[in-house]
Amino acid sequence: MTDSTANSTQKSGGFSLGSLFRRPEVGAFAGMMLVFIFFSYFGFDRNFLTPFGTSSWVNAASTIGIIAIPIGFLMIAGELDISIGAVVPAAKMTMAIACGFYGLPFVAGLLITFAIAGLIGWINGMLVTRTKVPSLIVTLATLFAVSGGTLFLSLLLTDTTSQALQSPAFAKFIFGDYHIWGFQSSVFWWIGLAGLLYYVLHYSPWGNWLFALGGDQESARNAGIPTEKLKIGLFMLASMAAALSGVCETVLSNSATTTTNFALIFNTIIAVVVGGVLLTGGFGTVAGIFFGTATLAIVQQGIGYTPFDRNLSSLIIGVMLLIAVLMNDSFRSMATNWASKKKE
Amino acid sequence: MSANTPVIELRNVDKSFGPIDVLHEISLKVRAGEVLCLLGDNGAGKSTLIKTLAGVHAPTRGEILVDGKPTTFDGPRDAQDRGIATVHQFGGTYPLMSIGRNFFLGMEPTKGFGPFKVFDRKKANQIAVEEVQKMGITRITDGDRLVGGLSGGERQSLAIARAVYFGARVLILDEPTAALGVKQAAHVLRIVNEAKKRGLAVIFITHQVMHAMTVGDHFAVLIRGAIAADFRKGEKTREEITDLMAGGETMADLEASIDGFVESHDGHYPQAQAAE
Numbered sequence: 001m002t003d004s005t006a007n008s009t010q011k012s013g014g015f016s017l018g019s020l021f022r023r024p025e026v027g028a029f030a031g032m033m034l035v036f037i038f039f040s041y042f043g044f045d046r047n048f049l050t051p052f053g054t055s056s057w058v059n060a061a062s063t064i065g066i067i068a069i070p071i072g073f074l075m076i077a078g079e080l081d082i083s084i085g086a087v088v089p090a091a092k093m094t095m096a097i098a099c100g101f102y103g104l105p106f107v108a109g110l111l112i113t114f115a116i117a118g119l120i121g122w123i124n125g126m127l128v129t130r131t132k133v134p135s136l137i138v139t140l141a142t143l144f145a146v147s148g149g150t151l152f153l154s155l156l157l158t159d160t161t162s163q164a165l166q167s168p169a170f171a172k173f174i175f176g177d178y179h180i181w182g183f184q185s186s187v188f189w190w191i192g193l194a195g196l197l198y199y200v201l202h203y204s205p206w207g208n209w210l211f212a213l214g215g216d217q218e219s220a221r222n223a224g225i226p227t228e229k230l231k232i233g234l235f236m237l238a239s240m241a242a243a244l245s246g247v248c249e250t251v252l253s254n255s256a257t258t259t260t261n262f263a264l265i266f267n268t269i270i271a272v273v274v275g276g277v278l279l280t281g282g283f284g285t286v287a288g289i290f291f292g293t294a295t296l297a298i299v300q301q302g303i304g305y306t307p308f309d310r311n312l313s314s315l316i317i318g319v320m321l322l323i324a325v326l327m328n329d330s331f332r333s334m335a336t337n338w339a340s341k342k343k344e
Numbered sequence: 345m346s347a348n349t350p351v352i353e354l355r356n357v358d359k360s361f362g363p364i365d366v367l368h369e370i371s372l373k374v375r376a377g378e379v380l381c382l383l384g385d386n387g388a389g390k391s392t393l394i395k396t397l398a399g400v401h402a403p404t405r406g407e408i409l410v411d412g413k414p415t416t417f418d419g420p421r422d423a424q425d426r427g428i429a430t431v432h433q434f435g436g437t438y439p440l441m442s443i444g445r446n447f448f449l450g451m452e453p454t455k456g457f458g459p460f461k462v463f464d465r466k467k468a469n470q471i472a473v474e475e476v477q478k479m480g481i482t483r484i485t486d487g488d489r490l491v492g493g494l495s496g497g498e499r500q501s502l503a504i505a506r507a508v509y510f511g512a513r514v515l516i517l518d519e520p521t522a523a524l525g526v527k528q529a530a531h532v533l534r535i536v537n538e539a540k541k542r543g544l545a546v547i548f549i550t551h552q553v554m555h556a557m558t559v560g561d562h563f564a565v566l567i568r569g570a571i572a573a574d575f576r577k578g579e580k581t582r583e584e585i586t587d588l589m590a591g592g593e594t595m596a597d598l599e600a601s602i603d604g605f606v607e608s609h610d611g612h613y614p615q616a617q618a619a620e
Contacts, residue, residue, distance in 0.1 A: 203462045205452035208445050215438030222398070222436060223450040224421035283440040 025288035027327060028275045031320065032295040039298055043305030053305055055182035061297030062190035064264065065290065066245040068271040069197050070238040072289040075272055076201075077234055078214040078281030079135040083124060084242035085265040086146035091117055091246035092256035093154050096163035100256075106171045113243050120146055121239030125232030147260040154258050162257040165250055176251030186248035193241070198286040210234075214281030270317060271296045274324045295320070349412045350375050351545040352397065352428065352514050357406035359396055366392045368570045370406070374514065374545040374562070379536065381556035382549045384566035385589050390549050393566065394518050397547065398430040399423030429507035430516040433523065437499045439492030443484060446491050447472035447506050475505045479535050497528030501535050508539060515539055516547045521555050533558050553585050565589055 039048055047053045067084055074081050091113050098109035120142060127138045154161055167176070175185050201207040212220040213227055221227045250256045275292025277284030296317065303313040350373035359367040366389050374380045384390045395401045397408075399417030407414045410426055417423040420430075430436075437446050448468045454461035469487025476484045481501045484494070491499060500520050507515055517536065521529040529552075536559045540546055550556050556563065563580070565573040565588045573580075573588050580588075 199460070199462075205454060205461070205463055208441075208449055208452055208463060211441050211445070212438055212449050215440055216436070219432060219436035219438070220449070222400070222420050222430060222432065224419075224424055225450050278440070282438060 028288040028291035032291045039302035046305040048305035051181035057297040057301035062186040065190040065293040068268045070241040072272040076284045081238045083139040083142040087242040088246040090150040091243035092250040096165040096256035100165035117239040117243035121236030125235035129228040353409040357403040379546040381560035388566040389569035427513035429512035431503040444469035444472045444487035479505045497531040
């Protein structure tokens, strides 16, 4: 009978911890509220809370967030994609060259852009699943290959590294205009995509497969899950999300340049990690990534509304990232401690 | 199909990877309600044999019969659809996923219409907890708990309950007790018995002779990819089986050589452990 008592105490302890583990977005939400209150206090006099101030960080969050959620999916599945830093300018230039330089219809430009992005994602996925080379290295290679290819083709086709694009009114409205309160179209894409991917990860059966893929790929394959197809699909999703973000930016600014966006790579990874996704895979939530992205954008944009030096934003983000990773690590080690009863 | 037809049977199965032969002329059969223990030391080809049975590898030569009919598997999923379930050493469970999600992985119950089907969490949790409790694990009451919080034995039990629930007729257990303590192992053995009582054919892979003898009806010893001995319960003693697994060198000989060592080394035992 002592056994059952021990078990019941163990259970209640495990239960409260377990419910904490299951909700990494609670931590991400608390972090977001903390920085939001901080910047609201110090930025109140400088209009941080006005529609203009709000839309400035929400707009910045949306361009990162559209990409961060699929990157988060990849990280949950145990992979990484840094080639998005080159896919964004590649998509922008494709759009601008197809519609601005060659005068193709807008929809045709969209199709070409997403086809190319899908192809890059497919190549990433095929290379990772077939060669078993770590995805960091594979996508580092495609980052440079795509970036070089974009520059080369732009110069070859148009003789310039930047290209103007005039979009029809409907395209402006859907992809790149300022709407109510100064929110960009990309904000609505971000929220829509977050909603769709929230359903996919947490409510559809596919979400289960994704967690299993990151938890133990071999067992997932044995359970009959098409692990390779799933991974290739995730890489394609990440590339196409990057293309969407790029299209929104190009249509908004009416121009595109070939410059590789290295900062975006770090921003997406920071957003995902601050959002509570385990670096080792198998765990994470869409809501967490959403809050993580918002936190990052509040710090990056909000600093301009406070009396503090702008450069301090990177310092704050660095500290936040460290705290988030340490919290993630303790999550994982506590989970491992539980499992250590099986004596691996 | 008569009651005596083996649920699964291998006839002269060979498996090679390129020039390397891993399995030679493996023939074995398991009937419903029977436990076949596959014994073998590390590297004897147990894993390859399991993967062949589970549809991961296709045999190079020979045939697999399910219910007496020659069959080829198109992959692990096909084998599963025919009722062959494999439970691996760590149960194929995912520490950071809930019990309900683990239980239904790859077979998720859904509700809703059209493309927007929703994973039915409540139903999944309820069935998972019920099935695991039926297997005698009463400690599991909350399907939302993460599997990382369960003990090794409970994780094994979850995996076995899962296989049974999804209509497994052949249960392949890959070293289910290897990483467990005495009590946990006893738990898993009880569940093996429970599965047998329910009329499943069980293939139990282990190198722990004691565990095998507790539940086995039929034993096969695998050495270097070939079946070295095939016998029924009670035909051999524990020592004989251990000797067979060690590759013919008898335990008595090993003990004698250790004794010889001790005598010639001023009463010191050898540094490395010669055998279990």
